[in-house]
Amino acid sequence: MRPAGPAAQARPARFSPARRLLCEAGGMARLLIVHHTPSPATQVLLEAVLEGARTDEIEGVEVVTRPALAATAVDVLAADGVVLGTPANIGYMSGALKHFFDGVYYPCLTDTAGLPYALYVHGNDDTAGAVRAVEAIAKGMSWHRHRPPVSVTGAPDAAAREACWELGALSALATLERVG
Template structure:
């Protein structure tokens, strides 16, 4: 990594695929804008499942994209565990860094968004845009447990979130 290279850490958790697709679209957007700006070599993208992220990963990044599902009106357990296990290890060391938040939800998503936003506020991160909530309209047990496919609208919005973060850093 060069001293001018910027690192985006994309942290994700997904059970049925929607949050993973949001993370992929955000990664694609970041890579696309870096290519358009002719600065692809200046951008380092690290994509990690929530349970694989360590404090060192957070400290080494210049910006973050957090992608998670809402489960039972809260962040998914694995994403909450990511925040819980890393929170104090990096507290007061991430101040002012930019982040984007992408939530997949069956109907609402606002509770998970509020929960994650409060944690990011505690880390003193700066949001680059309003939280993206991708509502997949899963209301029955079968629909909730089934593999998901995000809409083109949500895919484009996640791409924009990734490209916005990359553009801000580059």
């Protein structure tokens, strides 16, 4: 049952009742960043995403960061948007990010439909297989990709860092739009 009132009626049904009440009470939007960061290159990209998501120009978003092996279904169910970060390992996403998806798939399958997500991937040679795999799972969960993935090969340069900063900032905005 949905709470009464015009604000509640305007809320999409995809919010859990508890999350809807929190948003209506003026709670902050929550952006969850799930990452596997085993290398200096992926750390640089994560830091750029975090800087963008936490920019002073965007207010009202709580940024929650979880390593892929520690992120849970509860984290996803409490989120209003998700950023996923992974290295491309042997043409696929990291095992850690796949483990995350395995753990959240069924508990989150129906309650997170429409969740905005974004992706950044780092690889030494190629990221196409990792991007394809993540997008297939996100599509299966009915998540909505709000930005094209940021794919970086080799050492991250200024353009890669800027693209990740922008991905973080725009993900924070997409999270606000979903709540607002």
